[in-house]
Amino acid sequence: MIQLDDIDKNILNLIQLDFPLDVHPFEKMSFQLGISEEELLERMDRLKEEGAVRRIGPVINTKRVGGISTLVALKAPGSKIDEIAELINQHQEVSHNYLRQADYNIWFTVSAANKERLEQIINDLQEETGCPLIDLPTKRLFKIGVKFDVK
Amino acid sequence: MSNDNVVMDEADTRLLKLTQDGIPFVHSPFAMISEELGMTEEEVVHRIEQLQKNGFIRRFGASIGHRAIGITANAMCTWNVPDERVEEVGAVMAGFTEVTHCYERPRYPDWPYNLFTMVHSYTRKDCEYVAQEISRATGITDYKLLYSVREFKKTGVRL
Missing domain, CATH: 3.30.70.920 (Lrp/AsnC effector binding domain/regulation of amino acid metabolism (RAM) domain)
Incomplete structure (x- = not known):
């Protein structure tokens, strides 16, 4: 199990339902989190590597897309x-x-x-x-x- | 509100296929996709917003590896609810924050449980506690907790 500090926890809570839809979403998020975009991207890479984040993408509504x-x-x-x-x-x-x-x-x-x-x-x-x-x-x-x- | 008459066009489908495995964690994560689709990054973002608004996607965001962060207890609680109480009981169950999913499903001769709730938490004890609370709130006493012991597969729904 990976160690998470408070910033990691804030990131994980934010990217699930409130990922900003923006051309530069991580920059926008970094303002909200009070850290630099560079630090956020480093943390994102680590969270991905260690399995805390699987992916950021669309959650498809099967029924609505005809499935x-x-x-x-x-x-x-x-x-x-x-x-x-x-x-x-x-x-x-x-x-x-x-x-x-x-x-x-x-x-x-x-x-x-x-x-x-x-x-x-x-x-x-x-x-x-x-x-x-x-x-x-x-x-x-x-x-x-x-x-x-x-x- | 989502408009059921709206259908996805070819660019929408391609956009979903290009993003369903995840966007890169970089300053401009939509740059490559916009090039492939021959539209601006602003248009890509706008299309995603529209896909969400029209209900084709439930959200655009992260899937969490809940096991990796210690949320390892995952119980499927199945409930035998009298058919005439399903509407009311389902609404109460859905109101619990620990309940991530709540569905009514058919019964079978060897399967009497018709309401399903997923409860994710840090320990099995937490899950049991939530189930007891739900039972108390609804008066439904015939239920089973099915813990997942192994994950054989988990991918998002793909196009």
Whole structure:
């Protein structure tokens, strides 16, 4: 785990929801943070290197760009977990994939351009893995606002 | 408000493809993209604002490696909520700051849980505490905390 000082924490809290849309966003941010742009860029590089920042970019709204996504839970036998996770990961349309402690132990999200393609991927995965799975598409969305409060 | 009739043009799609892996951390991070798209950096920034305004992107900002900074407890709490209470209970759950996502999803014969909340925190104890608070606030007592034990993959949604 990386060591963060107060400035790092302020940076991490700022770049999630309040990254300035500007031709020179880091310069603008550096004014807000009270440090030089040079120092900010050095800190950004370090935060990236150490895994605290994955990327700064667009968070795409799949549904709005015409796509469709779902959450799938799958029951993999303990001895085959790695192999099955790898089979799932090989699909480019899989964006998140986690091992969880439960009967349904592998949980992943799939996004595709349309419903037919999504069903195709789920059918393929059922065949490839031979494991029981349930398809859990969103029926209603109450909140999606990932912001990690860095303390 | 987002306007659902607006569609993305080809330049928008290219702009998203050029930025979805992340912009460089430099003084002018949109310079190369503006050259590729044959427009000014101001236009690139304006287009991003429009993409956000029209709902094609939820935001333009950082994805955090929450594990690297110690937010390692990540619980998917699943709740068995009577169908007629979903609207009300979902709204209460979404109001908790520790809850980053809240969705209603279908039930199955061996899966009775229809509301899903993601809770991220520093320790499992924190997650358990949040779940107890949610249970107290909503009166829903049939729930499960599914901790992630490993991350096999995490990329953003890509075009």
